[in-house]
Amino acid sequence: MSALNRIPGWGMAMGMVHTFVRFLQPKVTVQYPEEIQEISPHHRGRLILLYDEAGNLKCETCFQCAMACPIEVIDMGGVDTKNRFHMHWGPPEQYAERREESALRRSGRPVPDRSFTAWLPIDLGPLEEILVAHDYDPRRLISILEQTQAEYGHLPVAALQHISHATGAWYSEIYGIASSFPNLAFEPGRVAEIGLCPCANCSLLGGGRIRDALVAALATDVGGVAPDGSVRFVATECGGDSRDEPLVTLDGQPQPGMTADKARELAESLRAAAARPGRA
Amino acid sequence: MSVISRPWNRLSLAGKIILPLLLLLVLLTVGLFVGWQIGLIPGVLDIGAQLINANIDIVRFLLAATAILLVTIPVAFVIIFMEMKVIAFLASRIGPNRTGPWGTLSSVFHGFKVLAKEDFTPTGADAPVFTLAPIVTYLASVMALLVIPFAPGLVGLDMNIGLLYFFAVSGLTVVGLMMGGWSSFNKYSLLGGLRAAAQIISYELPLLLAPVGVIMLAGTLSLNQIVLNQSGWFWDWYVFQQPLAFIIFFIAATAEGNRTPFDLTEADSEIVAGFATEYSGMRFGFFFFAEYVNVFILSALSVVLFFGGWNAPIDPRPILDLLNVSINPAIDLAGMGIWLLWGLVIGVPLLIVLLALPIWMLKSSWSFLTSLIVAFVLFNVIAVGVIGIWMFLSFEVVVGLFWFLAKTFTFVFIFVWMRGTLPRVRIDQLMGFAWKWMVEIALLNIFVTAGAILLIQELSRR
Numbered sequence: 001m002s003a004l005n006r007i008p009g010w011g012m013a014m015g016m017v018h019t020f021v022r023f024l025q026p027k028v029t030v031q032y033p034e035e036i037q038e039i040s041p042h043h044r045g046r047l048i049l050l051y052d053e054a055g056n057l058k059c060e061t062c063f064q065c066a067m068a069c070p071i072e073v074i075d076m077g078g079v080d081t082k083n084r085f086h087m088h089w090g091p092p093e094q095y096a097e098r099r100e101e102s103a104l105r106r107s108g109r110p111v112p113d114r115s116f117t118a119w120l121p122i123d124l125g126p127l128e129e130i131l132v133a134h135d136y137d138p139r140r141l142i143s144i145l146e147q148t149q150a151e152y153g154h155l156p157v158a159a160l161q162h163i164s165h166a167t168g169a170w171y172s173e174i175y176g177i178a179s180s181f182p183n184l185a186f187e188p189g190r191v192a193e194i195g196l197c198p199c200a201n202c203s204l205l206g207g208g209r210i211r212d213a214l215v216a217a218l219a220t221d222v223g224g225v226a227p228d229g230s231v232r233f234v235a236t237e238c239g240g241d242s243r244d245e246p247l248v249t250l251d252g253q254p255q256p257g258m259t260a261d262k263a264r265e266l267a268e269s270l271r272a273a274a275a276r277p278g279r280a
Numbered sequence: 281m282s283v284i285s286r287p288w289n290r291l292s293l294a295g296k297i298i299l300p301l302l303l304l305l306v307l308l309t310v311g312l313f314v315g316w317q318i319g320l321i322p323g324v325l326d327i328g329a330q331l332i333n334a335n336i337d338i339v340r341f342l343l344a345a346t347a348i349l350l351v352t353i354p355v356a357f358v359i360i361f362m363e364m365k366v367i368a369f370l371a372s373r374i375g376p377n378r379t380g381p382w383g384t385l386s387s388v389f390h391g392f393k394v395l396a397k398e399d400f401t402p403t404g405a406d407a408p409v410f411t412l413a414p415i416v417t418y419l420a421s422v423m424a425l426l427v428i429p430f431a432p433g434l435v436g437l438d439m440n441i442g443l444l445y446f447f448a449v450s451g452l453t454v455v456g457l458m459m460g461g462w463s464s465f466n467k468y469s470l471l472g473g474l475r476a477a478a479q480i481i482s483y484e485l486p487l488l489l490a491p492v493g494v495i496m497l498a499g500t501l502s503l504n505q506i507v508l509n510q511s512g513w514f515w516d517w518y519v520f521q522q523p524l525a526f527i528i529f530f531i532a533a534t535a536e537g538n539r540t541p542f543d544l545t546e547a548d549s550e551i552v553a554g555f556a557t558e559y560s561g562m563r564f565g566f567f568f569f570a571e572y573v574n575v576f577i578l579s580a581l582s583v584v585l586f587f588g589g590w591n592a593p594i595d596p597r598p599i600l601d602l603l604n605v606s607i608n609p610a611i612d613l614a615g616m617g618i619w620l621l622w623g624l625v626i627g628v629p630l631l632i633v634l635l636a637l638p639i640w641m642l643k644s645s646w647s648f649l650t651s652l653i654v655a656f657v658l659f660n661v662i663a664v665g666v667i668g669i670w671m672f673l674s675f676e677v678v679v680g681l682f683w684f685l686a687k688t689f690t691f692v693f694i695f696v697w698m699r700g701t702l703p704r705v706r707i708d709q710l711m712g713f714a715w716k717w718m719v720e721i722a723l724l725n726i727f728v729t730a731g732a733i734l735l736i737q738e739l740s741r742r
Contacts, residue, residue: 012702022372
């Protein structure tokens with residue numbers, strides 16, 4: 001290209017070609033009064049804040065608009081007396097809950113009251129065992145939280161409160177640790193993703209057997225989701241890098257040394273982890 | 281008077297129009313009959329014929345000038361419509377589509393709009409010059425069209441100095457622009473006029489020098505003869521012998537016609553509209569009319585000089601001889617006698633009904649009348665197509681006109697395409713390009729062509 005760019009008039013010629021392609025392409029104009037474009041039912045036009053005659057904002061920060069907003073674009077923020085910016089609308093976990101609820105509402109399914117279920121009492125037996133194993137040591141919070149996550153599938157509020165009570169660590173400290181590690185989640189239903197390369201090379205290296213095992217364990221084929229919604233089974237691309245074993249990934253991370261049995265165990269453990277132990 | 285006024289007032293508007301026309305028709309018929317009988321009209325016609333025969337050159341010139349003047353109007357409207365539609369298409373838009381089918385009448389309505397606007401002369405303007413300026417600009421364009429050969433035998437004035445005449449007359453455009461700029465009594469207009477003059481005079485040089493190579497090859501200045509020299513297959517066109525000249529000519533023509541990327545005379549989006557700042561209404565319209573006629577003329581001249589004029593790109597006769605096919609679509613209308621009348625009276629309605637039947641049967645939602653109307657339109661389209669093909673096969677003029685207009689409008693399309701694509705150049709780049717590059721390359725082209733001609737003569741002499 002650089003050699004061609006040196007020809008005088010080459011850029012002009014390319015521009016002419018560009019517009020000529022536009023000339024032949026279908027047109028984007030919408031004949032408005034006759035032809036009305038499909039607009040999403042969520043569309044509410046341009047959002048503006050109203051002012052009264054005196055020029056004061058009419059908004060009273062009641063957040064009813066933010067609650068009602070189906071696509072959750074409305075949010076309100078401001079500065080406090082020390083000029084620190086902060087959102088008025090709740091902490092992040094409440095955001096996530098709202099978002100989840102909204103997704104359910106949009107898809108037309110019944111909406112469970114997550115803000116209530118997150119606080120529901122849980123079976124504290126397994127948690128107590130973990131705490132005993134860690135000797136109620138607040139310095140081993142990361143390990144405690146990881147094992148709690150493995151046990152319950154996520155970190156229920158009740159479990160965090162119990163850890164705080166039992167170890168003496170502040171709730172905010174536990175919350176801070178839990179929110180700063182990406183493998184720890186406050187919400188149930190984190191969908192794991194098992195990837196398998198479907199290329200001929202990986203299949204010859206044993207990918208076929210792994211695939212059969214995963215299909216049996218997940219009850220779904222590549223491109224599907226396990227019936228309980230805990231694991232997604234997707235195709236990945238090894239890009240020809242597989243030399244002596246097929247490429248299997250878990251949440252995008254390659255899992256070396258995978259065999260059919262190990263794959264079955266992985267899938268079953270993932271499904272078991274998502275089975276909400278400790279819940280009635 | 282009430283004997284006349286009362287029934288007259290009872291007439292509807294249509295009646296008030298039709299009744300005088302009927303009266304006029306009756307009077308004309310009676311007058312013509314009586315005049316014919318007493319020998320007045322044949323005598324007048326005879327004198328008229330003698331006058332025309334005595335002054336055939338003047339009559340021919342007047343007819344050609346009138347015809348050319350009339351031809352420019354539809355041509356300009358078509359180009360304005362093309363400009364709107366093609367630029368819209370280049371920008372992924374639809375363009376005008378409200379007035380007429382596909383918006384084809386929009387340029388006509390633009391014309392009406394311009395006519396309806398106030399024709400304003402500013403205080404302090406030099407009124408006669410201000411009024412004459414658009415006329416001079418427009419007439420310069422129209423007069424230049426006079427020597428363009430449209431088809432074999434279809435040329436306004438076949439001069440032996442046609443090309444010289446063309447450049448001399450089309451160079452008058454700049455006088456009109458200067459008149460407009462000077463007489464507006466506005467410093468912006470004056471500056472715009474001077475800018476336009478500077479640009480057009482600068483590009484006049486390469487525009488004149490580029491075809492010199494063609495003139496040397498053709499050995500004539502007559503545009504008709506230049507076209508005749510290029511007859512045959514498309515590789516006989518001068519563009520393949522003078523590609524450099526064509527490129528220079530085309531660039532200079534773009535500047536000469538004030539087209540993008542050289543439309544600095546009225547760069548509407550950047551500077552005040554140049555010499556036309558103080559113009560309004562139809563006087564303004566005439567400037568733009570002249571611009572669009574200029575586009576057509578420059579395209580036509582490019583075609584005539586470099587692309588074989590009205591010559592077809594391929595010569596079908598050897599191919600037809602090779603295939604042993606002979607097409608002779610001559611129809612002996614006189615020999616058909618009464619059958620022609622029957623065919624017109626019965627055949628046409630029968631064909632329309634035959635066309636309407638399948639439409640009616642296929643389109644159950646339409647009434648028979650609707651399908652009959654559609655069939656009538658369809659019949660007309662087919663008939664016009666058939667007549668067009670017959671004329672194309674029968675008359676050399678139609679073939680020539682077809683190829684000439686096809687090539688010319690291809691060039692018009694390229695001009696519009698460039699306008700839809702390219703940004704404007706800066707005024708110093710524009711002038712520098714003309715004086716530092718175009719003139720030199722045009723001169724080089726002349727010397728190389730002359731050298732090549734001498735070389736070939738020398739070689740053929742040995």
